[in-house]
Amino acid sequence: MNKKYDYDVIYIGSGHAAFDGAKNLCKQGFKIAFVEANAVGGTCTNWGCNAKITLDLPIILSKTQQRINGIVEGETSINWHNNMQHKHELIDNLKVNREATMKSLGMDVIHGFAKFYDTHTLDIGGEHVTSNKIVIATGLTPHKVGVNNTDLSHDSKDFLNLDKMPKSMAIIGTGYIAMEFASMANEAGCDVTMLMHSDKVLRSFYQPYVSEVVNEMKKSGIHFIQNSNISAFNRDGNNYVVSYGDNQKLNVEWILDASGRVPMVHNMGLEKIGVKYDDKKGIIVNNYLQTSVDNIYASGDVAATGQPKLTPTATFESQYLYHLFSGETDKPINFPAIPSVVFTSPRISQTGVSVDEAEKSDAYTVEKHDMTNSWFRQVTKAKIASNSYVFNKEHRLVGFTEISDDADNAIDTLVPAVNMHMNKEEIERNVHLFPSIGHEAWKNL
Ligand SMILES: Cc1cc2nc3c(=O)[nH]c(=O)nc-3n(C[C@H](O)[C@H](O)[C@H](O)COP(=O)(O)OP(=O)(O)OC[C@H]3O[C@@H](n4cnc5c(N)ncnc54)[C@H](O)[C@@H]3O)c2cc1C
Numbered sequence: 001m002n003k004k005y006d007y008d009v010i011y012i013g014s015g016h017a018a019f020d021g022a023k024n025l026c027k028q029g030f031k032i033a034f035v036e037a038n039a040v041g042g043t044c045t046n047w048g049c050n051a052k053i054t055l056d057l058p059i060i061l062s063k064t065q066q067r068i069n070g071i072v073e074g075e076t077s078i079n080w081h082n083n084m085q086h087k088h089e090l091i092d093n094l095k096v097n098r099e100a101t102m103k104s105l106g107m108d109v110i111h112g113f114a115k116f117y118d119t120h121t122l123d124i125g126g127e128h129v130t131s132n133k134i135v136i137a138t139g140l141t142p143h144k145v146g147v148n149n150t151d152l153s154h155d156s157k158d159f160l161n162l163d164k165m166p167k168s169m170a171i172i173g174t175g176y177i178a179m180e181f182a183s184m185a186n187e188a189g190c191d192v193t194m195l196m197h198s199d200k201v202l203r204s205f206y207q208p209y210v211s212e213v214v215n216e217m218k219k220s221g222i223h224f225i226q227n228s229n230i231s232a233f234n235r236d237g238n239n240y241v242v243s244y245g246d247n248q249k250l251n252v253e254w255i256l257d258a259s260g261r262v263p264m265v266h267n268m269g270l271e272k273i274g275v276k277y278d279d280k281k282g283i284i285v286n287n288y289l290q291t292s293v294d295n296i297y298a299s300g301d302v303a304a305t306g307q308p309k310l311t312p313t314a315t316f317e318s319q320y321l322y323h324l325f326s327g328e329t330d331k332p333i334n335f336p337a338i339p340s341v342v343f344t345s346p347r348i349s350q351t352g353v354s355v356d357e358a359e360k361s362d363a364y365t366v367e368k369h370d371m372t373n374s375w376f377r378q379v380t381k382a383k384i385a386s387n388s389y390v391f392n393k394e395h396r397l398v399g400f401t402e403i404s405d406d407a408d409n410a411i412d413t414l415v416p417a418v419n420m421h422m423n424k425e426e427i428e429r430n431v432h433l434f435p436s437i438g439h440e441a442w443k444n445l
């Protein structure tokens with residue numbers, strides 16, 4: 001579209017924050033390139049959501065079998081090696097397929113690490129490429145705890161490639177990754193110990209529900225050490241020793257550092273061209289996802305928008321930039337309620353106004369339900385199933401959270417009702433498949 005630069009838009013990164021909107025821009029005639037330093041498709045596609053949920057399949061079966069034991073007889077045992085093979089079959093080619101799709105649509109893929117040469121020029125291994133607009137979509141990278149021999153620990157990518165499940169594992173942190181991977185490892189026969197930073201687990205979720213998940217995990221044999229204050233990792237033959245607390249030691253086969261993920265903002269020359277960022281939150285953007293330099297934008301996990309750093313957010317931002325660049329909108333980004341789920345057993349999901357926020361304000365009312373007595377949950381023999389609906393003053397639905405093995409499905413069905421702030425009349429205009437979790441989630445409204 002313009003002759004001055006090689007491209008109309010270059011995306012640094014090729015994950016959901018880039019590709020999802022770029023393909024639509026490309027269809028409108030924009031000349032597009034992606035610069036990718038690692039696997040095309042980014043974290044979610046190669047070592048995030050997709051890989052994790054594939055490995056979770058036998059965990060769901062095993063947990064279901066335990067609930068309906070007696071109806072289904074015998075014990076389920078997980079063959080982790082075969083589970084990992086299944087993951088490789090589904091995941092390993094995704095990056096190849098994604099690159100082929102990009103090229104077939106007419107977009108270029110440049111392999112290498114991008115640095116800014118000036119505000120319109122990227123340096124990729126000494127080659128210069130220019131673009132009218134540049135979108136920084138570089139995501140997050142694992143944080144390493146600052147202790148002695150920190151390199152003896154592994155990260156989430158290593159876990160998602162473990163061919164053999166270790167007999168014992170120390171997990172640093174109790175966030176999303178720590179809790180999900182602990183549930184999987186435990187069910188696959190590993191002795192898991194969680195080394196907590198404080199006494200809080202999954203801080204952004206409704207704590208009474210989080211406590212129930214922790215209790216279930218404890219019953220399954222997972223150990224939680226609060227305020228662990230870890231100080232060093234050391235080798236002990238083929239094993240590793242984690243030093244923590246007041247000279248205490250934990251001997252394990254494997255250490256997973258799940259102490260968080262930090263924005264990919266370094267060594268890119270951002271300081272040189274004046275793009276402002278915060279080491280923890282990411283690249284500072286305005287309501288148009290525009291950085292402190294006019295022609296440079298940020299999208300997805302690396303953008304400091306205050307939104308949950310999740311795939312649906314990255315996709316939404318990427319699509320917004322498509323609408324903005326194509327001239328279809330000149331309005332600021334207007335985020336919908338983003339649903340999030342922790343894939344533990346049971347799972348916790350939430351979207352919109354949280355119960356905590358609602359309970360601190362007169363503007364909301366909260367309705368809580370124990371779902372274990374509902375008919376459909378009796379079919380699934382749910383031991384734990386509760387949810388909470390948040391309504392505003394006009395009794396319109398503005399938030400929802402659930403704990404249950406079906407919390408992911410429950411939230412997915414309610415997202416439109418929360419986003420549209422539906423009232424009773426609007427809710428009743430929607431009919432649902434029966435019997436289903438979706439029907440259950442709507443019928444209390
Ligand atoms: C283990 C795990 C499980 C997850 N599970 C879920 C889930 O169940 N649901 C969910 O919604 N979210 C989940 N997430 C989060 C989700 O993966 C991210 O929110 C999403 O991938 C963000 O997309 P993105 O495009 O912003 O960044 P990314 O997908 O991280 O893409 C950024 C890309 O930029 C590249 N890059 C970085 N710097 C440069 C550079 N200078 N030059 C060139 N390339 C560069 C990187 O190599 C990377 O490929 C999970 C994350 C992890 C780690």
Ligand SMILES: NC(=O)c1ccc[n+]([C@@H]2O[C@H](COP(=O)([O-])OP(=O)(O)OC[C@H]3O[C@@H](n4cnc5c(N)ncnc54)[C@H](O)[C@@H]3O)[C@@H](O)[C@H]2O)c1
Binds near residue numbers: 146176178
């Ligand atoms: N189901 C999902 O949607 C899903 C799953 C996995 C990851 N993710 C995304 O990936 C991101 C990263 O996940 P995460 O679990 O790495 O981060 P997180 O921020 O959720 O958790 C980090 C954990 O590490 C702890 N911690 C920090 N410093 C520590 C220290 N020095 N010692 C011990 N513990 C320490 C924190 O207290 C916290 O419990 C999340 O923000 C989330 O957006 C999402």
